[in-house]
Amino acid sequence: DAKTTQPTSMDCAEGRAANLPCNHSTISGNEYVYWYRQIHSQGPQYIIHGLKNNETNEMASLIITEDRKSSTLILPHATLRDTAVYYCIVRVLDSGGYQKVTFGTGTKLQVIP
Amino acid sequence: EPEVTQTPSHQVTQMGQEVILRCVPISNHLYFYWYRQILGQKVEFLVSFYNNEISEKSEIFDDQFSVERPDGSNFTLKIRSTKLEDSAMYFCASSRPSGATMDTQYFGPGTRLTVL
Numbered sequence: 001d002a003k004t005t006q007p008t009s010m011d012c013a014e015g016r017a018a019n020l021p022c023n024h025s026t027i028s029g030n031e032y033v034y035w036y037r038q039i040h041s042q043g044p045q046y047i048i049h050g051l052k053n054n055e056t057n058e059m060a061s062l063i064i065t066e067d068r069k070s071s072t073l074i075l076p077h078a079t080l081r082d083t084a085v086y087y088c089i090v091r092v093l094d095s096g097g098y099q100k101v102t103f104g105t106g107t108k109l110q111v112i113p
Numbered sequence: 114e115p116e117v118t119q120t121p122s123h124q125v126t127q128m129g130q131e132v133i134l135r136c137v138p139i140s141n142h143l144y145f146y147w148y149r150q151i152l153g154q155k156v157e158f159l160v161s162f163y164n165n166e167i168s169e170k171s172e173i174f175d176d177q178f179s180v181e182r183p184d185g186s187n188f189t190l191k192i193r194s195t196k197l198e199d200s201a202m203y204f205c206a207s208s209r210p211s212g213a214t215m216d217t218q219y220f221g222p223g224t225r226l227t228v229l
Contacts (some may be wrong), residue, residue, distance in 0.1 A: 041150075091216075
């Protein structure tokens with residue numbers, strides 16, 4: 001898997017957009033960008049993934065740069081419940097099997113009232 | 114929305130005892146996984162399981178560990194003789210409904226194992 005670099009921690013005011021950056025400069029053409037989060041010792045929660053187009057779901061938006069070397073996860077209106085560690089993970093495009101998820105240290109997002 | 118469930122939420126055991134951690138994966142998923150997280154450390158892959166056999170295991174998953182799918186719904190992790198260093202959160206995950214092209218893994222809430 002391509003290595004990813006994320007800031008160790010970030011703060012965001014409640015109600016504002018949280019923009020979490022991730023660098024993955026060595027990403028290959030067959031690798032997706034995945035985001036998970038982990039709220040205080042709970043199980044990792046899948047958020048979103050994308051290949052090269054921007055993606056949006058009910059939880060977040062994912063913006064991937066044209067060269068695919070970086071991406072940003074956007075939580076449009078952060079709430080206190082969004083306080084968590086956010087993991088940016090690059091994973092090989094499905095080849096018909098499976099692939100373990102390799103977690104890094106992630107970004108600890110603190111949403112401030 | 115379907116979710117992965119795990120029991121118990123917290124297990125306390127004496128060193129040397131056997132423990133079985135239980136998971137019910139999402140019902141139409143075909144791939145199953147165990148991960149662990151020692152307090153303050155990263156989430157680490159232990160093992161993946163497909164078609165009633167282990168697909169991959171990490172170096173952590175030694176002979177003390179075993180996995181089983183005893184029936185059509187449960188997926189278990191057994192630790193034969195627990196050590197103090199086995200104290201951790203253990204997460205089960207599942208993925209890939211039949212016909213799915215993406216291996217998006219969904220995780221359970223975890224079992225906190227404390228070895229005394």
